[in-house]
Amino acid sequence: MKTRTNTLFSLALAAGLAALSMWLERMVQAPAVGQPNSLEHDPDFIVERFTATSHDKAGRPESRLTAIRMTHYPDDETTELEEPRLVQFREQGPPVRISAERGTVTKDGEEVRLYGNVLVVRDGTKGRPELQMETTYLQVFPKQDIARTPEAVVITEGASRLTGVGLDYNTKTRQLELKARVNGTFVRPAG
DSSP states (O other): OHHHHHHHHHHHHHHHHHHHHHHHHHHHHSOOTTSOOTTSOOOSEEEEEEEEEEEOTTSOEEEEEEEEEEEEETTTTEEEEESOEEEEOOSSSOOEEEEOSEEEEOGGGSOEEEEEEEEEEEOOOSSSOOEEEEEEEEEEEGGGTEEEEEEEEEEEETTEEEEEEEEEEETTTTEEEEEEEEEEEOOOOOO
8 A cells, every 4th residue: 555655646746746847837938027928919109190201212202191090019010090191292193192090001011901981082183173082991002003992982083973892903004993883974074
């Protein structure tokens, strides 16, 4: 009986030491208080009433981005924007203004996603009325000059109106493709 008691005691002691070793290892590897945990999506900075202006090589403004709040997340390097407003200034033609309820900018600015009441407005000129595009979601790839949405789109210019579902737009070539359920009315401007 003594041998069996010694064996059980040895096994219990070994199991206890193993459990203690595992607990110590987890404590040593646990993130310290105040350090970001890579599994958590916590912001590392927040900016209120944010404005950023980019300029070309000659010092002329190319675009201006404003937002009520900008929140950056270090775990995936995304930036969330509340009520983003973007103005793109063009050498030829009037500025283009883009607004939404919220937006997300991915790492390195490769992709911008705009959500909720997305409105794109090209100011009118002497020969052309204002152009508006409305949708609920817009995905923009700035470096590729591409904008797209799988959602419903309404485009108006003066009395002309074009609707459809799904849109691809190349800002460089100015080619626009509506994917489905396209319907439109074109009204020639007077003059």
